[in-house]
């Protein structure tokens with residue numbers, strides 16, 4: 120790769136998260152590592168709907184190789200008439216699933232006042248696309264004592280995403296995982312456009328781990344395995360995938376959720392692609408100079 124000098128000005132000012140040497144952040148949660156060459160799969164329903172739904176999903180995704188269970192208890196719904204999530208009851212269900220399967224838990228936080236209670240139940244605090252620029256929330260997450268999964272705003276540039284990460288880091292929390300989940304473009308065949316180039320760009324200009332959410336990018340389940348393969352071959356550090364025992368009856372995002380068999384097949388099909396990782400004779404990432412424009 121020829122040095123891309125404009126990236127210095129674009130990204131190097133976010134000095135807590137910009138890559139300026141060979142150091143890469145590895146987010147460690149018990150025995151689970153995100154970053155450092157691993158491919159950590161986070162899977163589960165869009166929303167926590169019932170204990171049965173979550174436990175059945177958790178057992179199946181753990182068996183298939185996921186290490187983290189996802190599930191929203193506080194849901195950011197575009198429509199006020201959509202299911203809004205079970206709140207604290209949902210968090211208790213996620214905790215039970217952790218006790219029964221050993222999976223770590225990632226769940227979304229939308230408001231600064233919910234950070235304390237969600238941090239009691241979650242292993243990773245998810246910031247959704249609609250909250251990437253909720254600066255009060257980002258500041259509160261700086262002191263939450265848990266890693267943060269920061270999703271890219273649906274109309275945010277990568278520099279804006281790193282700016283949000285910088286706020287979390289500046290407020291005391293260096294454990295941040297970046298997530299590309301698709302952006303708004305003129306294309307309507309998919310729910311969002313997966314910006315696959317975001318992965319190598321972010322991994323070049325930042326030391327933070329980068330994962331891909333193929334579900335919210337695709338919007339339809341048949342595309343999810345192909346986008347997951349793409350993520351694997353561009354050296355993403357993992358996936359965030361929606362899985363439901365019966366997607367047809369899901370209270371949110373059923374269209375893009377895999378059923379349990381489809382998830383297992385996707386995981387099996389990823390293996391040869393994961394085996395290829397690290398074999399490419401890539402040029403080394405260019406190091407940024409600290410400082411530059413704000």
Ligand code: PEP
Pocket residue numbers: 165191195246247248249270300332335
């Ligand atoms: C989700 O993960 O269910 C979600 C709401 O994602 P996003 O914030 O990317 O839309």
Ligand code: MN
Pocket residue numbers: 165166335361371372
């Ligand atoms: Mn969802």
